[in-house]
Amino acid sequence: MSASEKIWTAGLVIIGDEILSGRTHDKNIAQVASWLQVQGIRLAEVRVVPDVQEKIVEAVNALRADNDYLFTTGGIGPTHDDITVDAVAEALGVEVVIHPTARGILEKYYADKGGLNEGRLRMARVPEGADLIPNRMSGAPGIRLGNVVLMAGVPHITAGMLDALTGELEGGAPLITETIGCWVAESEVANILREAEQAHENCQIGSYPFFREGRVGANFVIRSTSKDDLQSCIDTLCDGLSTAGYDFTPGGI
Template sequence: MTASMTSLSPARPPVTAALLIIGNEILSGRTVDQNLNFLATQLSEAGIALQECRVIADDIPTIVRHLQELSRQYSLVFTSGGIGPTHDDMTAEAVEMAFDCPLELNQIALDRLLVFYGSVEQLTPARRKMTLLPRGCGLIDNPISAAPGFVIGNVYVMAGIPRVFQSMVGALLPSLSTGQAFISLTIRCPVGESQIADILTHGQATYPSLQIGSYPYIKDGMPHTAVVTRGQDTDLVKGCTAALFAQIQARVPDAMLESTSPPA
């Protein structure tokens, strides 16, 4: 009965998400961010709509403000950066201030660092800093370098180093309540996007629940356009793409339907 009711129940409200990237090095140009694209792709496959990303500086009042704003606006907030052992790692302290959750020594985190570093002597004050976590938080496994991320409320705090961030996302995603994966289908047209703009405008009006994107690019020196239809309802995405393709092909005979779905 429950299973049947579940299958008949209306779609769950969409799970929305934001990513907060914390790090001066991204804003100075020293480092090229890699975490946004990784998380975007993973969330898309998990059926979670990433709706915003912010990149901000290593500054506690700034981090506090953005944590509060984003955690109010989205179902899930992911952060990257600022959980290491040095003075410019201040995310945990900002979380404490943003959500009034005192930091305290987390015994599980301490035990993991002890195993990783091999002796109590190796647990320097800098490394112990990584075990000061909000009271009552959940831990996010770090298979790379032991020091865990953590979850408090709807905020998932993770490392900035891409390899560690990726491993944390991998550890985390199976536990999140997810929706239907987003799928996307692409039509490639050997014309500039203005040549088919009217078809796309009409298509978007006909399928308001889908995202129809028009992405111009140059190939062999000539303007081309990728038309991408994206959504969580596979049949609707297929139907919309077929309708667009028929209209585009009538005008641009060399247009082609891409056979594979990814990248979303």
């Protein structure tokens, strides 16, 4: 990676009392993070906040100031606790308006399901100036306003919205990763890891220990935007492990 190459980053705000209560296990962090990597955008921070407007506004403003993109999941449904649109409009300093295309989508979707009502019409509300993100699953669209992207909280609907956004966002070189697995306590090889990372400033090495089959092991994940630097770091790491007498498994264990 040259010094001038821009690293694109995103923040993610997850809106939902159900995550903070422990009732619902979050699945969106991992799927948004994995999707962003392929777009060449790095997930830099996640905040999980309750269904409280001032908390959402605060998190949205903090993370969009620090990053190229700001994603939210949750709180764009039809019920009283769905306040993401209001909070993001406040954060951006714009009005909430009914998006005519969204209204049309919802009218059609609900035509044989009892028609539009006050709650359902809420899902056509957007911050003024926003575009829609198609939702093949359940009618109500996601919302994009420049570098701010509002998605559903239900993971398979979120996934559909990410699909619709694929290739639409400007990013940098995707981060590439390789994994080296080793049946060793990570504490035995901490020096080898540190030295390999320090010798390659464009690479990071993460160490992820595990206990399996009654033995301790670890996967070492090497990350870089440069294929050459990545390979050089892997070579240094593997040389270090070999010299110290450890076998390792390319691809991880």
